[in-house]
Amino acid sequence: MSSHPSARPTNQSSVQIPHDPGRLPMTLPLLAEKKRLGDPIVMVTAYDYPSARAAEAAGVDLVLVGDSAATTVLGYSATTPVRLEDMLVLAAAARRGLRTPLLIGDLPFGSYEISDEQAIATAVRMVQEAGCDAVKLEGGGGTSVQRALAIVEAGIPVMGHVGLTPQTATALGGHRAQGRNAEQALAVAHDAVALQQAGCFSVVLEAIPAAVTATLMSQMEIPVIGIGAGPATDGQVLVFHDLLGIRDGLGPRFVKRYANLQEEMNAGVLAYAEDVRARRYPGPEHTYKIDPAEVAELHTLLG
Numbered sequence: 001m002s003s004h005p006s007a008r009p010t011n012q013s014s015v016q017i018p019h020d021p022g023r024l025p026m027t028l029p030l031l032a033e034k035k036r037l038g039d040p041i042v043m044v045t046a047y048d049y050p051s052a053r054a055a056e057a058a059g060v061d062l063v064l065v066g067d068s069a070a071t072t073v074l075g076y077s078a079t080t081p082v083r084l085e086d087m088l089v090l091a092a093a094a095r096r097g098l099r100t101p102l103l104i105g106d107l108p109f110g111s112y113e114i115s116d117e118q119a120i121a122t123a124v125r126m127v128q129e130a131g132c133d134a135v136k137l138e139g140g141g142g143t144s145v146q147r148a149l150a151i152v153e154a155g156i157p158v159m160g161h162v163g164l165t166p167q168t169a170t171a172l173g174g175h176r177a178q179g180r181n182a183e184q185a186l187a188v189a190h191d192a193v194a195l196q197q198a199g200c201f202s203v204v205l206e207a208i209p210a211a212v213t214a215t216l217m218s219q220m221e222i223p224v225i226g227i228g229a230g231p232a233t234d235g236q237v238l239v240f241h242d243l244l245g246i247r248d249g250l251g252p253r254f255v256k257r258y259a260n261l262q263e264e265m266n267a268g269v270l271a272y273a274e275d276v277r278a279r280r281y282p283g284p285e286h287t288y289k290i291d292p293a294e295v296a297e298l299h300t301l302l303g
């Protein structure tokens with residue numbers, strides 16, 4: 001037993017997660033069924049145990065450990081610096097907070113482009129070491145489609161991601177909406193369909209005009225999850241830190257903010273700092289008690 005009264009249990013697999021015990025774990029057939037029924041699919045990113053617990057408690061369908069972790073939790077200015085090793089640590093932490101959502105691990109930049117073998121090896125690590133149920137990769141061009149096919153053939157479900165693909169944002173002219181003329185919109189449609197044909201179980205459409213999405217949906221048999229792609233998709237995804245306001249600034253146009261946690265965190269830490277400086281913390285209720293006789297004996301022992 002721990003000598004510290006407030007120590008948490010260390011068995012990582014025995015966490016107590018508030019959940020609806022009747023909710024079934026999400027599976028690929030259940031996801032396809034949701035599309036068939038027109039039942040909106042909810043996806044959110046998570047990067048650690050508490051964010052995963054929030055996703056679990058909300059009963060979301062899909063959790064993505066996105067490479068957006070690079071900017072949201074690791075402090076980089078782009079997604080490209082995040083390494084596979086970083087993603088494995090974050091995804092494993094999220095896994096420990098989840099019971100029912102399908103967990104998808106994003107393949108970071110540089111971890112799948114080189115060869116099919118590299119892509120399969122990376123996907124296997126995401127499943128084996130982090131406990132992901134599926135992986136996601138960016139892009140709908142020949143290389144990404146080929147890699148998606150290879151990973152699917154290796155037995156690991158793949159989610160595609162087209163439109164604005166942040167790993168290659170520089171080549172796309174920056175973080176801006178894609179498919180804003182007929183020719184570019186057709187390219188996005190071709191990418192999405194190619195990933196579908198490669199066997200992806202779902203595809204993310206990021207930052208494309210709502211009317212393009214609405215047109216494209218008639219081609220899509222697999223669930224389509226939108227982010228900045230309008231309301232016509234089968235589901236929506238938002239970045240945890242964007243929707244909860246754990247960031248500076250408002251973020252992209254498509255973000256709806258549901259809380260202002262950065263402000264709350266700043267205020268909380270400031271209040272704590274002020275309490276310590278003013279000797280208001282700790283109070284009597286935060287201290288451990290001891291029999292005065294024991295203290296007297298201690299004085300004697302110390303001489």
Ligand code: KIV
Pocket residue numbers: 045064065066067068069106161204227237239
């Ligand atoms: O990395 C990420 O968070 C993503 C979502 C925006 C879909 O790819």
